[in-house]
Amino acid sequence: MTMSEYVETQAPERPWLRFFARRLGGLVLSFVVLVCVTFLIVPLIPGDPAVIAAGQGATTQQIDQFRELLGLNHSLLVQFWDYVHGVLTLDLGTSFMSGEGVWSLIMGRLPFTAELALLSIALVLLIAVPLGLAIAMLTRGGRNRWLDTVFNGVTSLFYSIPQYVMGTLLVFVFAVSLGWLPAAGAASLSSLILPTVGLMIGPICVISRTVRRETGVVLEKDYVRTARGWRLSGLRTMLRYVLPNLLTTTLTLSGLILAAQLGGTVIIETVFAWPGLGQEVVTAILQRDYPVVRGIVLVLGMLATLIIAFVDTLLALIDPRTRGGSHHEL
Amino acid sequence: MTTLGTPKRLALTAAATAAVAMVAASCTTSSPSDASGTPAAGSGTSAGAPATDTIRTSFMADPTSFSPFVQRGIDDTHVDALLFDTLVHLDGNSVVGGLASSWKISPKVGTFTIRKGATCDDGSAITPSVVAASLKIFVSPKVGSPFVGQVFGQAPSSITANDKAGTVTIKLAKPWADMLTGLAKSVTGIVCAPGLKDPAALQKGKVAGAYSGPYTLTSAKRGVSYTFTLRDDYHGWPKYKTPVPGTPAKTIDFTVTANQTTLTNQLLTGGQDIGVVTGSDSKRLDGKPGFTTKVFPQASMYLMFNQRSTSPFQDVKTRKAVAASVNQAGFNQAVSGGRGEVQTSIALPATQCANTDKSALVPFSPDTANADLKGVKIRLLGSQSFGPNGAAGSYVAAALRAAGADVRLQNVDNGTWVTQGTQQVGSWDLTFMAATWTTMYNYIASVTGTPVEKGGLNWTGNVNQAVNSNAIKAEGQASQSQRCATFGTAEKSLIKNADVVPLSTLPSQVTARDGFSLKVFGGTADYYTLRITG
Numbered sequence: 092m093t094m095s096e097y098v099e100t101q102a103p104e105r106p107w108l109r110f111f112a113r114r115l116g117g118l119v120l121s122f123v124v125l126v127c128v129t130f131l132i133v134p135l136i137p138g139d140p141a142v143i144a145a146g147q148g149a150t151t152q153q154i155d156q157f158r159e160l161l162g163l164n165h166s167l168l169v170q171f172w173d174y175v176h177g178v179l180t181l182d183l184g185t186s187f188m189s190g191e192g193v194w195s196l197i198m199g200r201l202p203f204t205a206e207l208a209l210l211s212i213a214l215v216l217l218i219a220v221p222l223g224l225a226i227a228m229l230t231r232g233g234r235n236r237w238l239d240t241v242f243n244g245v246t247s248l249f250y251s252i253p254q255y256v257m258g259t260l261l262v263f264v265f266a267v268s269l270g271w272l273p274a275a276g277a278a279s280l281s282s283l284i285l286p287t288v289g290l291m292i293g294p295i296c297v298i299s300r301t302v303r304r305e306t307g308v309v310l311e312k313d314y315v316r317t318a319r320g321w322r323l324s325g326l327r328t329m330l331r332y333v334l335p336n337l338l339t340t341t342l343t344l345s346g347l348i349l350a351a352q353l354g355g356t357v358i359i360e361t362v363f364a365w366p367g368l369g370q371e372v373v374t375a376i377l378q379r380d381y382p383v384v385r386g387i388v389l390v391l392g393m394l395a396t397l398i399i400a401f402v403d404t405l406l407a408l409i410d411p412r413t414r415g416g417s418h419h420e421l
Numbered sequence: 422m423t424t425l426g427t428p429k430r431l432a433l434t435a436a437a438t439a440a441v442a443m444v445a446a447s448c449t450t451s452s453p454s455d456a457s458g459t460p461a462a463g464s465g466t467s468a469g470a471p472a473t474d475t476i477r478t479s480f481m482a483d484p485t486s487f488s489p490f491v492q493r494g495i496d497d498t499h500v501d502a503l504l505f506d507t508l509v510h511l512d513g514n515s516v517v518g519g520l521a522s523s524w525k526i527s528p529k530v531g532t533f534t535i536r537k538g539a540t541c542d543d544g545s546a547i548t549p550s551v552v553a554a555s556l557k558i559f560v561s562p563k564v565g566s567p568f569v570g571q572v573f574g575q576a577p578s579s580i581t582a583n584d585k586a587g588t589v590t591i592k593l594a595k596p597w598a599d600m601l602t603g604l605a606k607s608v609t610g611i612v613c614a615p616g617l618k619d620p621a622a623l624q625k626g627k628v629a630g631a632y633s634g635p636y637t638l639t640s641a642k643r644g645v646s647y648t649f650t651l652r653d654d655y656h657g658w659p660k661y662k663t664p665v666p667g668t669p670a671k672t673i674d675f676t677v678t679a680n681q682t683t684l685t686n687q688l689l690t691g692g693q694d695i696g697v698v699t700g701s702d703s704k705r706l707d708g709k710p711g712f713t714t715k716v717f718p719q720a721s722m723y724l725m726f727n728q729r730s731t732s733p734f735q736d737v738k739t740r741k742a743v744a745a746s747v748n749q750a751g752f753n754q755a756v757s758g759g760r761g762e763v764q765t766s767i768a769l770p771a772t773q774c775a776n777t778d779k780s781a782l783v784p785f786s787p788d789t790a791n792a793d794l795k796g797v798k799i800r801l802l803g804s805q806s807f808g809p810n811g812a813a814g815s816y817v818a819a820a821l822r823a824a825g826a827d828v829r830l831q832n833v834d835n836g837t838w839v840t841q842g843t844q845q846v847g848s849w850d851l852t853f854m855a856a857t858w859t860t861m862y863n864y865i866a867s868v869t870g871t872p873v874e875k876g877g878l879n880w881t882g883n884v885n886q887a888v889n890s891n892a893i894k895a896e897g898q899a900s901q902s903q904r905c906a907t908f909g910t911a912e913k914s915l916i917k918n919a920d921v922v923p924l925s926t927l928p929s930q931v932t933a934r935d936g937f938s939l940k941v942f943g944g945t946a947d948y949y950t951l952r953i954t955g
Contacts, residue, residue, distance in 0.1 A: 138836035139844055146493050148863075149567035151876040156565045188485040188493060190624055191643070199643050259682070266690050274686035276676050277645055364678040364687075366644030374482055374679070379836050 110407055114400050125392040129385045130174050134167075140379035144187050161187050178389070184382035186375075193386035197368065201390070203277060204367035207359070208352040210283065211291040212345060219295045220341060223302025224329060230303075231310050242303070250296035258289040258362035275364035286363040290356060294348045301344060302337055309336045338409055346402030350395035474671040476937060476951055478695045479678040479687070483643050487626030489610035490564045498607045499948040503636040503649050503673065505610025506657055508533050508552070508589075509601060510949060511942035513663040514771060516605050520547060520633065520657065521589075528596035528897050531604075533589045540654055541613035542637050543630030549582035549589045551633075555611045556580050556591070558620075570878075571863055572603030574896060596897035598904055599860040602773070602943070606859065610634065635669060635949070647675040667938055667952030688712070694937045697946050701758060701809055703930040713933050716760055717941040718926030720855035722752075722813065723767045725868055725921055728883035732850040733797050740919035742793035743851065744783035746824040747817055753925035755816035756808035760930075764923035766912060767856070767864050769944045774861045774895070774905035774912075781913040782923065787824055795825035802831050802849035804838035807927070813853050842880050843873045852880070855927050859943055861908045865892045868921045881920070888914050 141158035142149070149157075158164050162173070177184055183193035230239040252260075265285060266274035273282045309315060310333065318328050357369035364370075368387050375383035406413045480496040489501040509516040509524070518524075521533035539547040560569050560576045569576055574597035581590050593600065603609070616623040616631025623631055626638045635655040640648035651671045658669070676693070678684045685702040687693040689709070698706065699719065706714055724743065726734035734740050749763045765782060766775035799821060803814025811832035818830040831849070833841065841848055858864050863878070869885040870892075871877025891911035898904040915921050931939050931946050936955020940947050 137833065137840065139840040142840045142843060143836045144493065145565075146567050148571070148858075148878060149565075150878070151873065153565045153567055189483070190486075190621065196643065203644070262683075262686050267686055270690060274690045274692055275678060275683045276687065276692060278676070361680050362683060364676065364680065364683045366642075366677065370677075370679065371644060377834060377836060 106411075110404075114403060118396055118400060121396040122393065125389055125396075126175060126178055129388045129392070130171055133381050133384050136376060136379060136384075138379050140187050140381060143379050174385070183386035183389070186383050187380045188378050188383075193382050196371065196383060197386055197390055200366060200368045200371050203365060204353060204356055204360070204369065206283070207286055207290060207356055207365060207367060208349060211287045211352060212294070212349045214287065215291045215294045215298060215348070216341070216345060218291075219298035220302050220337070222295070223299040224306050224333065224337075226299070227303045227306035227310060228325070228329075231307065243300075246296040246300050249292050252292075254289060254293065254358045255362060257292055258286070258359055261285045261289055262362065275362075277364075277366055282363075282365075286356075286359050286365050289359050289362070290352060294352075297348070298341060298344055301340055305337050305340055306333055309333050335409075339406060339413070342402055342406055342409075346399055350398045353394055353398070354391040472955070473936075473953065475674060476670040476672075476695060476953060477674045477676070477693050478939075478951070479676045479684060479693055480647070481677075481679055483677055484647070486624045487638060487641075488616070488620065488624045489608050489612065490559055490566055490620070491624055492566075492568065492608050495945075498945070499675075500638075500647075501607035501610045502634070502947060502949040504632045504634045504638060505607065505612060506539070506547075506633040506635070507607065507609050507611070508604045510659050511602070511605045511947060512659070512661045513942065514773070515662070516601055517659040517661055519605075519659060520552060520611060524601070526601050528598045528600075528899055529593050531591045531600050533591075535587050535589060536657065537587070539633070539657055541615075541630055542632040542652055542654075543613070543615070544654065545613065545630065547611065547613065547633055548584050549587060550584055551613060552589045552611050553580050553582035554614070554617060556589070556609065558612070558617055559609060566608060568606065568608040571599075571859055572606060572609055573597055573600060574862070595893075597862075598896050598898060599773075599862065602859060605943075636673065644677055646677075649673040649675075663940070663942075665938075665940055665950050665952060667954035670951060670953050673951060688932055688934070691934070695931070695933045695939050695951065697929055697931055697939075699927075699929045703760070703928075703932075704758065706930070706932045711935050713935070713938075715931045715941060716928050717931065717946075718762060718769050718771070718944055719929035720857050720927040720944075721764060721767060721769045721864075722756065722761075722807065722853055722855050722924045722927055723764070723921050724817070724924060725852055725854055725881050726883070726919075727846065727850050727852070728881050728920075729846060731847040733799065734850055737918060738793050739797060741783050742790040742824065743799075743821065743826075744919045744922040745786040746790035746794060746826075747820050747922065747924070748785050748787075749924055751820075752813070752816055755812045756925060757928050760928045761926040762928075763925050767854075767868070767916070767921050767923050768861055768912075769857070769926065771942075771944050772859065772861055772864070773901065774908040776909055776912045776916065778909070778913060781916040783917075783919055787820075790824040794821060796827060797825075798827045798829075798850075800829050800831070800848065800850045802833070802838060802841060802852040804835050804853070804855075805832055806835050807853055807855055813924075817851075817853075846872075846874060846880070846882065853924075854880075857944060861912070862892050862896055865889070865908070865911055865915070868915060883920055885915070885918075885920065 141154050141161060141163055144161065145154045145157045162170065185192055186196060226238065226242045229235050262274050262285065265272045272285055273279065276282050315328060315332050318332055356367055357373055359365065360367045360369040368391065372384060372387045482494060482496055484496045484500045485493045486497055487500055487504065489505050492498055492501065507519045508521040510519045520536055520539055522536040524531060524533045535547065535549050535552055541547055557580050558564060559566060573593055574595055577591050578594040579592045611633040612623065613631050613633055616628045619628055622628045626641055636649040636651055639650040651669055678687060681698055681700050681702045684696050685698055685705050688696050688706065706712060726740050728735050753759055753761045753763055762770060765777050765779050768775040801814060801818055803811050805811040807813035814830050814832040818828045821828045842852055856864060856867065865888060867878045868881050869883055869888050870879045872879045872882050872884065888911045891907050895904045895907035898907060916923060931941060933939055936953060938952045938954050940950035
């Protein structure tokens with residue numbers, strides 16, 4: 092009997108306990124899977140870390156010396172045990188290349204990635220939700236068809252532009268041609284603008300389109316018509332009747348986007364020389380720096396899992412019906 | 422009717438909310454690197470000469486070490502050139518005194534007189550004992566530096582200091598005429614006593630008093646920036662024969678920029694003062710006012726044949742057919758857009774004794790190649806870093822296929838290429854080398870010396886004793902003309918026999934905004950020569 096089954100049989104009247112037990116079970120399972128996958132997948136990358144660490148021109152003897160130093164001469168089982176023991180004691184090891192602790196390396200880079208991802212998701216929500224609402228209101232009941240066409244066209248176009256093309260375009264226009272903003276780096280506040288914009292354009296398109304569609308559906312509901320019949324102001328109608336109906340979809344989508352952005356800013360970080368975890372993991376893969384690759388993937392994986400669990404909890408608070416984990420059926 | 426007005430108000434409200442929120446969010450975001458900031462000089466889009474005492478430049482990747490004994494990448498060499506002084510420095514094709522004010526050199530013994538008044542960054546004197554102690558660590562088996570061979574041939578039999586006479590004497594077990602130029606490499610940088618006592622901290626750049634060079638490391642933020650500050654008490658700048666104009670910067674700020682397009686953008690927008698640009702992006706800087714550019718050969722590219730029993734290239738006719746089917750000029754065009762140099766040697770043009778005799782090359786003749794290559798199965802191993810998207814591999818594969826060979830190209834990343842090339846010697850038949858050795862001996866040893874499976878540097882498995890004997894003999898010759906004649910015989914024999922096929926150089930480009938300069942010595946941008954000239 093699993094923990095969640097036990098809780099269900101013992102305390103069916105405690106939905107929050109059941110909810111948290113399920114989420115906790117999911118987190119533990121995700122953690123176990125992540126630990127195993129990160130350990131097993133990294134050695135599958137072709138290329139010997141000892142050869143790379145020893146450098147071109149190293150003799151076989153020197154390479155062997157490095158292999159021993161890096162602990163790669165041990166059996167896979169011993170290496171796995173060391174890894175698991177390290178993870179459980181919060182010791183992710185040291186970088187093969189720099190000798191720096193992996194934790195300190197991650198802690199040095201994570202704030203940059205988090206800053207970029209959090210700022211972009213905040214701006215995405217602040218722009219996409221009002222934009223989607225506005226478009227839905229303006230095009231309600233078949234009005235302003237041209238606006239609907241333009242909105243659909245523009246969002247489709249921007250969504251289809253790959254991130255590296257968008258990043259390069261932004262640099263070309265705003266840094267190289269106009270000289271308004273820095274082309275790259277993280278030296279000043281203004282350096283944050285272009286990578287953030289590059290990161291948020293795609294999600295703005297997705298969320299604004301979703302909000303527009305959901306709003307369109309809600310606006311046709313009887314209770315909204317009734318509200319308007321009571322001559323409630325547009326703002327009140329929107330806040331009281333429309334927005335709550337959008338929360339579930341928007342929050343779910345935003346959680347997924349934020350989780351994806353934390354681990355998926357590699358391209359934007361490369362284009363803008365942004366010193367986040369994405370750049371670090373690419374360098375580590377090229378250098379076959381196993382502890383760094385494992386550490387970063389594990390931390391990003393756990394962060395994504397925690398974000399999704401947090402969003403689920405938030406949704407459960409807002410709409411208790413989702414505590415059962417079947418809000419799609421509502 | 423109110424139905425039209427309501428949605429409009431809502432739309433305006435929504436738009437206004439979004440605008441205010443955007444501003445608010447931007448204002449409350451903290452700066453990612455609030456402590457460092459960039460110098461004001463040179464910012465903006467114009468590329469005029471700045472009034473500054475700071476140089477802004479970049480690393481391709483974070484340095485892996487701040488110890489000269491552990492160098493794993495080109496950026497490590499730049500760091501060490503700033504932090505640690507060497508006995509001599511490169512000066513064009515010769516050397517000039519560094520920590521050594523004078524020297525007596527023979528292929529087996531070097532005696533160096535240490536400059537008086539030289540100090541470590543904690544003010545302690547750099548005596549011959551300090552120099553000898555550091556060099557002993559560099560050559561020790563415990564450190565296992567792969568560069569010992571390039572500097573001394575093999576570990577010296579003794580390194581002794583005479584503090585009274587102010588000299589350090591290095592005695593070699595076997596003659597090595599390249600010792601003097603080898604001692605200009607930053608791997609031989611002198612580490613002062615505190616650094617030798619704590620090698621782990623030295624590697625992390627956290628030992629005060631370890632530095633003998635002109636700069637100290639004052640800030641290191643991984644992935645973001647590294648700041649080097651000029652020592653007030655450093656007076657060891659050499660008197661170069663090659664002009665090195667300008668004054669050393671008081672501060673050198675490095676950012677980390679891996680992507681060459683990004684680096685070029687930063688140069689063009691005034692975000693950096695000097696950069697070493699490789700690949701197709703270097704063309705974007707051609708003829709730009711306010712910049713000086715210098716293209717230099719960064720690596721020498723040549724074809725190497727696996728001559729073990731698993732490969733078809735034990736047969737000299739097949740090797741010559743490959744050499745005849747590859748057009749050097751076409752290869753150069755594919756790899757660097759024609760910015761490299763077609764080679765007559767396997768060594769970089771700046772290498773002493775590199776072959777310049779074209780007659781040694783197998784002439785380009787695709788028609789004659791056809792007969793010997795038709796149907797031959799060739800496993801070609803390339804690296805993605807050789808030319809844009811591994812163009813070197815694609816070009817040679819196309820040339821061999823045109824000659825009728827059955828080619829399987831594996832264009833992999835550098836880590837896989839070096840692993841496969843050295844550890845899985847039965848998995849490939851033909852590969853490239855983009856070599857940056859500093860001595861002719863090392864170039865020759867890499868194609869015909871001790872094979873990798875026996876602990877050597879030679880990927881090909883071919884051991885040509887006559888050529889090796891000549892290379893060893895050359896290193897024992899004090900006269901440069903004699904040495905070059907002997908190396909010439911050895912290298913030409915390899916090229917004529919198609920044991921190796923010279924192709925072209927892989928170029929790089931130093932781009933400096935007006936008012937800044939950086940010299941290239943021995944095929945490498947020498948960061949010890951970073952200067953402000955404006």
